[in-house]
Amino acid sequence: xxxxxxxxxxxxxxxxxxxxxxxxxxxxxxxxxxxxxxxxxxxxxxxxxxxxxxxxxxxxxxxxxxxxxxxxxxxxxxxxxxxxxxxxxxxxxxxxxxxxxxxxxxxxxxxxxxxxxxxx
Numbered sequence: 001x002x003x004x005x006x007x008x009x010x011x012x013x014x015x016x017x018x019x020x021x022x023x024x025x026x027x028x029x030x031x032x033x034x035x036x037x038x039x040x041x042x043x044x045x046x047x048x049x050x051x052x053x054x055x056x057x058x059x060x061x062x063x064x065x066x067x068x069x070x071x072x073x074x075x076x077x078x079x080x081x082x083x084x085x086x087x088x089x090x091x092x093x094x095x096x097x098x099x100x101x102x103x104x105x106x107x108x109x110x111x112x113x114x115x116x117x118x119x120x
Contacts, residue, residue, distance in 0.1 A: 016071050016091050029073055033090040035114065039065050044120040045097060047112055049083075053103035061110050062120060063099025069111070070094055085115045 010019040011026035015034060020026040039045055047061040071091035079085040079092070095117060097110045 013073070016073050018073055032073070034071050035090045035092045037068065037093055038114040039068075039095055039117065039119070041065055041068065045095070045117045046120050047097070047110070048116050048118060051110065053101055055103050057103045059102050061097060061099050061112075063097045065095050066098035066109065067096035068093055069096065079113060083113055083116050085113050 010021065011023045012019050013026050013029040015030055015032075018026075018029060020029065043065045045063070045065060049060075050058040051061050052058050070093040072094060073091055074089065085092075092113055094111050094113055097112060097117075099108060099110065100106070101108055
């Protein structure tokens, strides 16, 4: 039996802690700016788009910021297609909203970028 040892070198962005295979990619990620935080933990917010309950009714998510994720690099697959947020060229913060569904009354959590939230 042969023992095969492989060594992998990764480069990490100091802003978002994302690993890259090339130092050039990590450096490029670090050069992107960081979006300023628009909300704090416990802030009351409302989403600008409707969500659907599993009972079939639509509602607007309104609750408190329970957790702040990030900064994370801008991902067009998530932010552009999922939320309609155009490329800001920055690292962005994602906000976890804790709310009670007005249709079924269950406690739920939803994740939104700052561009899709407004203060209440």
